[in-house]
Amino acid sequence: xxxxxxxxxxxxxxxxxxxxxxxxxxxxxxxxxxxxxxxxxxxxxxxxxxxxxxxxxxxxxxxxxxxxxxxxxxxxxxxxxxxxxxxxxxxxxxxxxxxxxxxxxxxxxxxxxxxxxxxxxxxxxxxxxxxxxxxxxxxxxxxxxx
Numbered sequence: 001x002x003x004x005x006x007x008x009x010x011x012x013x014x015x016x017x018x019x020x021x022x023x024x025x026x027x028x029x030x031x032x033x034x035x036x037x038x039x040x041x042x043x044x045x046x047x048x049x050x051x052x053x054x055x056x057x058x059x060x061x062x063x064x065x066x067x068x069x070x071x072x073x074x075x076x077x078x079x080x081x082x083x084x085x086x087x088x089x090x091x092x093x094x095x096x097x098x099x100x101x102x103x104x105x106x107x108x109x110x111x112x113x114x115x116x117x118x119x120x121x122x123x124x125x126x127x128x129x130x131x132x133x134x135x136x137x138x139x140x141x142x143x144x145x146x
Contacts (some may be wrong), residue, residue, distance in 0.1 A: 004138045011133075015130070019057040019060060052099050060096075069085075089138065097128075
């Protein structure tokens, strides 16, 4: 079993946990943090910020599930699906990178008194970047294997 797949599992786990906490956390008034994103006015990207975070949540769950299956299969000595799973992770990584760009574009224009929302979006962006980096690392390991 390769350490790169464990790193992939860890990065998807961090992204999933951060995104779930973002949707579960409430502010001091009892409103969820993501309700702030529903009130955004402006361009298409700003109005639909909730879509980008939901897409990130679903993609991180898919990536975590695929990574877990590959780690279990590698522990049993079956590594025949590593390259196929890597292609799936590359697709997920590209979509997460595009999603990261959309979140950053909208996040730059946020003028919020809720610093927690900006902090959560910062951590979501950092963990998204970590997922993209580990996806590239696993791709390098899988495709340069002799």
